[in-house]
């Protein structure tokens with residue numbers, strides 16, 4: 001079989017807005033590999049994932065793929081920054097047992113002609129589990145940010161509460177963001193709040209701040225910081241919250257691509 | 258201190274053209290003066306304030322503004338602030354995610370750096386903020402909250418004056434700072450304006466609809482702005498005439 005057949009294409013739902021061109025030098029078995037995490041009953045797990053083009057990651061694909069299984073009443077909290085690679089991609093599949101909770105605070109950043117994306121699937125397989133995903137994307141140049149969040153709620157996963165919030169901030173004309181919530185819900189007593197919006201820096205706020213003496217760069221920094229702050233707010237661990245914000249702000253200060 | 262000469266300005270509209278608002282406005286405010294501007298709704302008072310502040314979308318097509326000997330219109334909005342201009346907004350803007358303390362400290366230090374002065378330390382800044390909040394009887398806790406988010410109309414106006422106190426400008430353009438204030442708050446804000454701005458080296462352009470504020474902040478001059486220009490200027494008695502007789506009668510003998 002030719003190798004190309006094994007690479008994902010834009011026809012795959014989870015790769016719909018991705019930069020397939022960036023996969024050319026990637027071995028196809030890359031897409032078979034997953035990092036597995038299992039959180040035992042009542043336990044808590046948390047992690048900070050940063051894809052920021054460190055080391056030899058210039059160009060091409062920078063990807064992490066996690067499969068997280070949450071046992072009864074387990075809690076997992078993931079803070080993520082996707083800000084590296086021609087295509088930077090974080091993929092997370094979470095399976096939730098009864099009373100489990102998954103929290104995601106995600107940020108994508110990028111300019112140039114990069115694509116940075118977060119792709120998740122919440123498999124609510126038992127009743128009473130909750131998941132909450134907050135993703136904020138800031139892009140400039142011809143950068144693209146994507147959040148694809150799929151939620152599967154099986155028939156007897158009643159009292160599931162699966163929330164998603166996505167907001168994109170475009171700093172320049174030419175940048176774009178895409179977000180598609182994909183809901184497959186087979187139980188009737190569930191809540192799946194989801195919201196998505198995209199905008200630019202608020203003109204009135206910018207003038208108000210300038211009228212107080214703040215130069216344009218500082219205004220931009222303060223407003224962007226406030227915007228991505230949303231993604232950290234629900235994370236329980238303060239150190240993680242600060243680390244995520246710090247990494248993102250450093251990346252924004254560089255603003256290379 | 259501020260010389261506005263034959264100012265023409267338009268507001269850019271979405272379909273490309275411009276809507277003429279200021280139509281040959283001429284006005285001078287000397288150091289040490291409070292100059293009140295009154296005028297009917299839609300006359301162009303807020304537009305004048307925005308043009309002085311340099312708001313994008315407000316284009317000056319003719320005329321000049323000299324501020325403390327400098328060409329005001331050649332400066333960017335933040336440079337105008339550093340040069341000593343303060344704009345009190347008719348509708349202060351909410352900024353979610355940015356605290357008053359952070360906002361004002363960055364603003365003050367940006368202004369100081371632009372003037373070649375030392376930045377203020379965190380401790381000194383908090384002392385200053387506490388003092389000015391006290392002057393305006395605004396709870397210090399409010400300053401820890403995000404800029405204007407969830408503030409009542411009156412609280413926003415009071416917070417504007419706390420900002421003015423902290424930034425200590427040479428000249429303030431105050432656009433209906435009295436609207437939305439209850440009677441006691443009006444007195445507090447009026448006293449605050451006097452405390453911060455009554456100074457032989459400073460000036461105020463005080464846009465208002467009501468005599469009540471002018472009873473507290475007594476103006477040296479009063480002008481009527483109508484249809485984009487100053488149609489009458491006089492002493493404090495002009496405001497009382499207006500309150501008694503209304504615009505039509507007073508402007509009829511202009």
Ligand SMILES: Nc1ncnc2c1ncn2[C@@H]1O[C@H](COP(=O)(O)OP(=O)(O)OP(=O)(O)O)[C@@H](O)[C@H]1O
Pocket residue numbers: 268269270276278296297298299300301302303304305347
């Ligand atoms: N963004 C805008 N686009 C088009 N027209 C505008 C815009 N903003 C203001 N105007 C118009 O400009 C004119 C002057 O408005 P301005 O806000 O300066 O009046 P004002 O004197 O401050 O009135 P008020 O006493 O009600 O505050 C009004 O006719 C108003 O409708």
Ligand SMILES: [Mg+2]
Pocket residue numbers: 302303304347432
């Ligand atoms: Mg107005």
